[in-house]
Amino acid sequence: MRGSIEKRGVYKWRLRVDLGIQTDNKRNRPSVTIEIDDPSLMKMSEKCTGYKDASRGLRDYLDDQLSDFKRRVLSGEYIQVDKMTFKEFVENEWKPKYASHEDNLAPLTYDTYCSHLENHIYPAFESKYLSEIKTLHIVTFVNNLSKPGARKDGRGKTLAAGTIQYIYRVLKNVLTRATEWQLIPSNPVTGVKKPKVEQKEVEFYDEVEAKEVIAALYLEPRYWRLLILGAIIGGCRRGELVGLEWSDVDFENMTVSIKKSISQTKKSKAIEKGPKSKSSKRIIEMPDWYMNELDIHLREWELQRKKAIVAGEWIGNERTYVFHAGRGKPLHHNSPTGWWAKFVKRHNLKRIRLHDLRHSSATLLIEAGASMKAIQKRLGHSKYQTTANIYAHVTKKVSRDTAEKFDKFAPRPQSVPNPSPSSKSAPN
Known part of the structure; x- marks a missing residue:
């Protein structure tokens, strides 16, 4: 394998190797440009016009660099950035070396990222060389996302602001990795403003509405009643309830431990992960009243398992999901959402999302006088500010209601009689 060294600047040198003719009849000549940063070698580089008239010390250094470059090319370590397209980087580098690791992206997040790449980002960038993507390309792309026709699911003409911001986040993540791995000098997304999303006030049930919902739940099977109450009373997320096992329930101390979550199902298999x-x-x-009914559910659950084992239908093995699908298999993560929508319609209740029951839990606690710090801990928010921001409007309402309790002490306006004509002073 032949190699060459060519001066490209005062301190810059290009190293090239020749791999010969490839299957596409094109000559494969990968190259890399290095920059001299050693003060003594920098002086040598200043004084020569090319490799041939370079000093012995500089030639030895360049020869070593060329040998190392050849080794990297032959071993497959070298990546020819100027010939790498955006899609090649995502599929060959970003996915296997970063995105597919659960420490970096949760499985559900990974699937969402891949969906946005396929539907929105690839059509704009897949064939572009990674090194050619500039900030203006990103500006144009983000601007086009808000135009009619950008939505691909057929449910509307335009993308929601939150979706546009998510797509922006995916693209930034990919190009941040390319920057960190020194495949591009800087991230072109950095100069693009993050799309704005107006923060909507969360929906929730107040105390009166919550009592109506709970009353209606007592007309439903205990199984579903306890699951839904886990969201209203415990502030649990859907996936946390689906992943709950009896080993997480402490009847003595009246507690439930959240240790895992199921928010994704692939090929009929639940994907279990940490919270x-x-x-x-x-x-x-x-x-206490919730835990007492949960204890009744446990006894019914054990009886159900025994019958399933005798019938040879138990597929839960040693796992003990509190809300299993009938034979020990975890409940499908979307099932609670579907049941909740039908339940609300069946009882003619105010329509809110299943996830909004978690917001209702926090709201009821705020109205009862619980501290924001206690609510943060109960809901499992990592930052106090997150809790404070989400429920700011609720705390304002509670503060207003508290102040209005003093309205009854407001002094009544006293009527002041008009002076009679005779009491008026006569003009001079």
């Missing part, structure tokens, strides 16, 4: 964040691992104290 959303480190702080999401938590112990939640539950009311």
